[in-house]
Amino acid sequence: MPVRRAARAAPGGQPDGGVSSGVGAGRRGRSRVSELLALEHVSKTYRQRRRVVVTAVDDVSLALGPGEILCLVGESGSGKSTIGRIVTGLTAPTGGEVRHDGRSVSTMTRRELRAHRLGVQLVQQDPFASLNPGLTVAQTLLAPLTRHFGLSRAAARERMAALLADVGLTPPELFGAKYPHELSGGQRQRVAIARSLTVEPRVLVADEAVSMLDVSIRGSVLAKLRALCEERQVAVLFITHDLAVARQFGRGHSIAVMQHGRIVEHRPTSDLVAAPEHEYTRALLAAARHEGLRRRAADRTTPRRRQDEQVDAQIGGGHPAGTGDAGRVQ
Numbered sequence: 647m648p649v650r651r652a653a654r655a656a657p658g659g660q661p662d663g664g665v666s667s668g669v670g671a672g673r674r675g676r677s678r679v680s681e682l683l684a685l686e687h688v689s690k691t692y693r694q695r696r697r698v699v700v701t702a703v704d705d706v707s708l709a710l711g712p713g714e715i716l717c718l719v720g721e722s723g724s725g726k727s728t729i730g731r732i733v734t735g736l737t738a739p740t741g742g743e744v745r746h747d748g749r750s751v752s753t754m755t756r757r758e759l760r761a762h763r764l765g766v767q768l769v770q771q772d773p774f775a776s777l778n779p780g781l782t783v784a785q786t787l788l789a790p791l792t793r794h795f796g797l798s799r800a801a802a803r804e805r806m807a808a809l810l811a812d813v814g815l816t817p818p819e820l821f822g823a824k825y826p827h828e829l830s831g832g833q834r835q836r837v838a839i840a841r842s843l844t845v846e847p848r849v850l851v852a853d854e855a856v857s858m859l860d861v862s863i864r865g866s867v868l869a870k871l872r873a874l875c876e877e878r879q880v881a882v883l884f885i886t887h888d889l890a891v892a893r894q895f896g897r898g899h900s901i902a903v904m905q906h907g908r909i910v911e912h913r914p915t916s917d918l919v920a921a922p923e924h925e926y927t928r929a930l931l932a933a934a935r936h937e938g939l940r941r942r943a944a945d946r947t948t949p950r951r952r953q954d955e956q957v958d959a960q961i962g963g964g965h966p967a968g969t970g971d972a973g974r975v976q
């Protein structure tokens with residue numbers, strides 16, 4: 647199926663009218679001065695006993711510039727995580743090319759590959775599974791700081807305290823001494839975000855990074871993540887099955903919708919939400935609206951706080967970088 651030509655959101659959120667997914671995206675991506683990371687006609691098939699079992703990703707092209715957010719949305723099994731794994735270098739594509747700073751990952755030396763993998767960090771769905779249960783928060787954060795940057799113990803501790811403050815976990819002495827099981831889900835995910843930032847990545851792949859969190863704290867974690875990435879000009883590939891979350895997190899940037907391993911629509915967030923062009927996008931939007939109405943109705947019958955509105959306010963409220971809900975620990 648041909649992929650639509652689509653305008654992309656440039657850093658800062660202004661669509662530049664170019665093509666960023668599907669046929670032609672790579673050509674344009676190569677000419678972009680600000681291209682940081684790009685997939686060009688990437689495919690991934692999984693085989694079993696030499697037989698093709700599934701085409702998880704089929705001819706996908708996309709590009710990310712510094713500080714740019716691209717939300718990848720689609721139903722379960724559409725290939726989102728496979729793209730995330732390809733971008734982070736955890737999975738090799740079976741076709742196409744991945745470029746970092748204009749260099750093809752497939753031709754990189756071992757040293758360059760190491761730098762590529764450090765520069766593209768993954769924040770996963772389950773922070774419990776991604777944090778070592780036997781290490782305190784301080785041990786988790788100090789290791790990369792001393793190992794990769796060769797910082798002295800004192801300098802690493804100072805940097806760790808700043809990172810914990812950045813994700814709203816203060817005082818650092820209190821949180822540094824805790825093990826993952828002594829933290830709430832929201833706190834664990836903040837530690838996972840802080841850890842991914844220790845190596846000063848240029849790209850973050852957030853794969854369903856908040857979907858296990860209670861809706862009441864989801865917004866604050868997303869607001870924190872967005873503010874940090876804006877402040878550091880880190881590009882984000884934000885993977886989610888939830889179009890409502892993508893709409894909020896990707897405001898001013900762009901959304902790519904995936905179905906059966908292909909990107910069927912990739913446009914600036916506001917345009918895609920206001921006038922979806924693909925039938926599948928329209929179905930996703932209708933489902934998101936239905937879910938929103940259902941939650942609001944449930945809120946009216948429950949004297950609890952209106953969580954959806956709270957999430958909207960937290961995500962859309964434009965917390966100043968580095969503040970957000972700092973000091974209000976979830």
Ligand SMILES: Nc1ncnc2c1ncn2[C@@H]1O[C@H](COP(=O)(O)OP(=O)(O)OP(=O)(O)O)[C@@H](O)[C@H]1O
Binds near residue numbers: 693701725887
């Ligand atoms: N290691 C693997 N071996 C074989 N098939 C795989 C493997 N990993 C993924 N797949 C298949 O590839 C397809 C895409 O999977 P992927 O995890 O990328 O989808 P997804 O959109 O991220 O789904 P979800 O939202 O449920 O995580 C699915 O059909 C899945 O079963």
